[in-house]
Amino acid sequence: MTASNRSRFLAQGNVYLPHIMVIEKIIDETPGVRTFHFNFKDEKLRDEFSFESGQFGEYSVFGVGEATFCISSSPTRRDHLEFTLQRVGKVTNALHRLGVGAEIGFRGPYGNSFPxxxxxxxxxxxxxxxxxxxxxxxxxxxxxxxxxxxxxxxxxxxxxxxxxxxxxxxxxxxxxxxxxxxxxxxxxxxxxxxxxxxxxxxxxxxxxxxxxxxxxxxxxxxxxxxxxxxxxxxxxxxxxxxxxxLEKRMKCGIGKCGRCNIGNIYVCRDGPVFTYAQIKSFISSEY
Amino acid sequence: MNHKKINKKDLGNLLHQWSKDYTIFVPSNEGDTAQMGLWDGSDTGFLDWYRNTAKPPKANFLPPVEEMFRFQKGKEGHSIKLPSQEHQQLIFGIRPCDGRSLAILDNIFTDAYQDPYYLPRREGAVLVGLGCLKPYDTCFCTSLGISPGESNDVDLMLTDTGDEFLIEEISDKGKQLMELTAGLEDATEDDTARASEAKGKAHDKVTRKIDTQHLSHKLLSTFEDETYWEKVAAKCIACGICTFLCPTCHCFDISDEMVKKEGARFRCWDSCAFPLYTKMPMENPREEKWQRVRQKVCHKFEFYPMAFDVIACTGCGRCIRLCPVNWDICQTLGQLPG
Missing domain, CATH: 3.40.50.80 (Nucleotide-binding domain of ferredoxin-NADP reductase (FNR) module)
Structure with missing residues (x-):
């Protein structure tokens, strides 16, 4: 369950620098939940980028902040990327105010993936x-x-x-x-x-x-x-x-900022995908 | 090995010499806000009061607040600009415990992803250690394998021998700096002997102890003992000062500020002492104070060692000395059942 592409894509330079992405389509899933179709503004990166099902990213509205969501589209469909979010806090509210054509920041993919x-x-x-x-x-x-x-x-x-x-x-x-x-x-x-x-x-x-x-x-x-x-x-x-x-509050997404730590596990670095057998072996039940 | 020495009254000249290649940081702000601050170019009065800084030198590598990058919204969309490269730091007077803390922190900032802010500062910096001959009664560094007068985690190590400092080269970087440094005398055998004696005495002055041998086992078996952790956490006011002033605590938050069409992304120190740190929309894994106190203790003495084979504590005693309610980590560890 390791992310083979983990370092390849992001090793080039500053890991905290987001890529500029463009929102291409918005789908209202429920009154509070939206799916965004988005793509790299830099077209070269569209082919270079790869991810696996289960991985997540840090999405940002410039000036408001970053938030963590999984990539909800499949790597088998490479035309664009998707993420889906519920309007609950500062960043998610700001994301919900954006329209097609708006720019967001994205860094990732992070974490492991479904096996x-x-x-x-x-x-x-x-x-x-x-x-x-x-x-x-x-x-x-x-x-x-x-x-x-x-x-x-x-x-x-x-x-x-x-x-x-x-x-x-x-x-x-x-x-x-x-x-x-x-x-x-x-x-x-x-x-x-x-x-x-x-x-x-x-x-x-x-x-x-x-x-x-x-x-x-x-x-x-x-x-x-x-x-x-x-x-x-x-x-x-x-x-x-x-x-x-597992879903935990995250900021860095790369095992440094500390908040997704439960027992000796960092959910961002060691997960987010776990078997129940692994979860049962956690030192802490704070998951 | 041939050591060098310098008369204390010539320290200003030495720092001045080094300031041509490095930005010099020395103990500054005597009192509760003491930190490794920018040297004013002349004052060496810190030698009179300096025991250790309140704010640990981690602040020179992981600043309390730092700008990660700036962004601007223009006609063509968003553009991002990285901050300019900083000058190389020379930190004068770092204590062996704090030197070790940086070696401990290196683990997390190199694990899986290289941190692009912390690591260049580390690589560019020179650490000039100063033996700690008057440890506080809250210090317990010797229990963590540190001796207050000695360090392998710095580049040069100085020891107070009365009117002079003995200077030892510890790393290659330190050796290179010494080769470029003029005006130092060769130390005599007598100087080295006096320094050794001072180091030995300093070691013996650290009387506070913790037993690290069975700590891991005890923490594991006590982990689910809510009664114990509630008792331990009872007087904690969750102010977070122990984590901010801990030389190995590294948790941070990332946030944005923006005015009109320009803004910046910052990271700033955060703390596991706060419930907001882990709060999610629907639930919070560490809502209770005892869970957060347990997290702090176990992360340092159980989880960090599991990941990096080193306890994330140097025994510097800041969390005891500067705690507003006299919470005591040694007591917490010493009274662990099991």
Whole structure:
């Protein structure tokens, strides 16, 4: 789970200097969540840049500051990059005020990535909640673009309400893909909702994908992750068959500023992708 | 080896000579704001009061606030400009504990990614150590493998032998500087003997001790002992001064300032003592004060050694001496159960 391209791209010069990026498209996912399609202003860098699913970057609005988000697009689709964010603080509010054509700063990719070599030939169970689908969809498209390398695919995704479902265009695409078992759920539906209701961990238990030759990849709010792991264990998944990404407050993204340190782990440097087996071995339960 | 020596009253001349190639920093601001400050070109009065600075010399390499770069918004979009190269520093009078702290900090700033601000300053700097013959009663450097009169972490090492300083070359950089330095006398065997005696006496003056031998094991087994950490953290007021003044604490924040169409990105010291340090929109892994005190202690004595094989503490005692509520790291470590 190492980022092979980690130092190659950024070793050239000052690691804290952002690249200037241009926003090419904005998609309103939910009332508070937006996806930005963006690209390097310097066209030379578009070909040089590479990343892996699960990696993150530091995004900035000049004059406001930097914030950390994963790259939510797939490395198999190189036309542009995407990131998805919820409007919660100073930087995310400033990002939400930007329009197409605006410039932002970007540095990355940082961190490790989803273990594609471990996933190949396996049955994959993707479990996502809310905006937690952002890192997961990078991997899902990555897998679907190389469909023959993987076995059965389950995607179980949920949000609080129908209005909180992110990436509805992806949910439709995956739902229409005959090689994917797609289940969408909401905690509570509304009058027009005809789909499933129930929390993600409960729905996972009902769908009950087999643990045999399988890997579960879980991304979502911490509370969902905490309730999902026990369900997976009940279904026969061992901790090393469960993969997730951890989210911590970060500033530098490169293991120096200190704040994502839990036990002897720096989430930015050693993660953000961990197996549940690794997480269980952490000295600290502050994850 | 042939050592050199210089009469104390000629120190000004020596510094003046070095100031042609280096920007000279000396102990400045006697009192609670003492730091390695810019030398005024003549004053060596610090020799009368200097024991150690309150602000550690890490500030000369990782400044409390530093401009990382400037940006400007023009017709063609944003442009970025790096700050100009700084002059090379010569820090005069650094204590062995603080010399070690920089060697400890080098680990984090070279790990995985090279830090483009800290490292050039380090590479360009000359450290002139000054043996610490009057350690404070809060000092416990000898428990961390440091002797107050000796250092291998500096370039030149000076020892007070009465009216003179004995000068020892420690590194190649120090040796090169000595070759270019005029007006020094050769030290006699008698000078070296007096310096050795002073070093030995200084070592014995450090009476405060911590036991580092079983520390790692004890910290691991106490990690989840909330009662212990709550007790330890009870009187802490989470002011963060122990982390700001710690010579090995290196946590920082990054933020922007902008006026009209011009701005800059800064980094400034931050501290694990503050709840905001780790706060996320939905939750905070270290909301409670005891969790943050535990983090500070364990990061220095458990996690940093796991990563870099060295304890991130030099026993300089600043966190004890300058704590407003007399919180004592030695007590915390000494009373660990298990």
């Amino acid at each position: 594609l070599d471990l996933l190949q030939g396996k049955n994959l169970v993707f479990v996502g909640g809310g905006i937690g689908l952002a890192p997961l969809r990078s991997l899902i498209w990555n897998v679907l673009d190389n469909r023959d390398k993987y076995n059965d695919i389950h995607i179980i995704y949920g949000a609080r309400s129908p209005a909180d479902l992110c990436f509805k265009y992806d949910l439709d695409a995956w739902g229409n893909n005959e090689t994917v078992n797609m289940v969408t759920t909401v905690d509570r539906g509304d009058e027009s909702w005809k789909g499933r209701e129930g929390f993600v961990p409960q729905v996972l238990e009902q769908v009950a994908p087999s643990a045999e030759n399988a890997i579960a990849i879980v991304c979502g709010p911490p509370i969902m992750i905490r309730f999902t792991f026990p369900v997976l264990e009940k279904l026969g998944f061992r901790p090393e068959q469960m993969v997730t990404t």
